[in-house]
Amino acid sequence: MTSPKTSADRLARLLNLVPYLLARPGIELTEAAADLGVSEKQLREDLELLWVCGLPGYGPGDLIDMSFDGDRVTITYDAGIDRPLRLTPDEATALVVALRMLAETPGVADRDAINRALAKIEQAAGEHDAPVAVRLPGNEDRLAELRAAVERGRALRLSYYSAARDVSSERVVDPMRLLSVSGRTYLEAWCRVAEGVRLFRADRIDVLTELDELAAPPPQAQANDIAEGVFQPDPQAPTMTLRVGRGGRWITEYYPCESVVEVSPQEWLVSLRVNDLDWARRLVLGLGPQVEVVAPESVAQAVRDSAAQALAAYA
Incomplete structure (x- = not known):
């Protein structure tokens, strides 16, 4: 027997291990290891890893659990992994x-x-269908344009979509560098409209025009420190506090938070700084019943007004 050598192999084995053990409560480890084609040592290591896997929340009631009787093992909580992984x-x-x-x-x-x-x-x-071809329209061309402009040191006129404000705007920027972070490419540049250094996601640049003039970032234009992530909240920005249910808990892993306090196994108080209160309103509306605004009252009222307008549209 040889143990699988890659993380992908081990992940596949772990996904199938729980339903296998569920179907065989009290199975001996030596028998299970033989069935799975791994050593008993490897099986024990897999079981130790499963013990810290489970559902978001990761509390005692969320993690996969099992009981041992000598060399026999029984799954007592499967965290929803109750059947072998099969793709339709x-x-x-x-x-x-x-x-x-x-x-x-x-x-x-x-x-x-x-x-x-x-x-x-x-x-x-299987090979039943023709291979699926996927291309990101214009993405490579856009990046080639950005690289060329940065290398030539040219100023750019952008039409840029801001997801935070849900608006498109035009601005002239002085490129500084291109960054690739977490699979996304950003243009770091001095924005003449904002009078500051800004990061522009390449896939949100709708129109790009290279100008005849050279890029000229002012002396105060300093590159961003992205060691802690691309975007960091302004410490002077207002704080928003939300009461979040289990279905909205993901925001604590996606957005930088000031604090996360567990009220109960099903509820958390989450505080985060927001630079744009309109963005905060749309975030809360998108989360629906999984979140309630505790503070500030201005955001809570804006959410209530938007919800009332949406309901009135149905009438």
């Missing part, structure tokens, strides 16, 4: 499309890992 044709196609799109995204570091995963899924799904 639709799921396999969706996964192939997503992976191909990721592979085509400029700035992705480990394309080899993506291609290996893609090959395994396509092999498992």
Whole structure:
């Protein structure tokens, strides 16, 4: 017997291990290891890892649990992993499309890992359909334009979509450098409208025009420190406090938070700084019943007004 050598192999084995053990309560470890084609030592290591896996919240009631009786093991809580991992044709196609799109995204570091995963899924799904071709429209061309402008040291006129304010605007910028962070490419530049250094996501630049004049960032234009992430909240920005249910707990992992306080196993008080209160309003509306605004009252009132307007539209 040989133990699988890659993280992907181990992940696949762990996903199938729980339903396997659920179907065989009290099975001896030596028998399970033989069935799974791993050593007993490897199986014990897998079980130790499963013990700290589970659902978001990661409290005692969220993690996979099991009991041991000598060398026999029984799963007592499966955290929803109650059947072997099998992809339907639709799921396999969706996964192939997503992976191909990721592979085509400029700035992705480990394309080899993506291609290996893609090959395994396509092999498992079979060769019944033609390969799925995915391209990100204009993305490579846009990046080539940005690289060329930065290398030539030219100023740029951008039409840029701001997701935080849900608006598009035009501005002239003096490029400083291109950054690739977490699979996304950003243009760091001095914005003449904002009079400050800003990061522009390449895929949100709608129109790009290279100007005849040279880029000339002023002396005070300093590159951002991205060691802690691309965007960091302004310490002077107002704080918003939300009462968040389990379904909205993901925001604590996606946005920088000032504090996260567990009120109960199903509820948290989350505080985060927001530079744009209109963005905060749209964030809360998008989370629906999973969140309640505790403070400030201005955001709570804006959410109530927007919800009332939406309901009135149905009448």
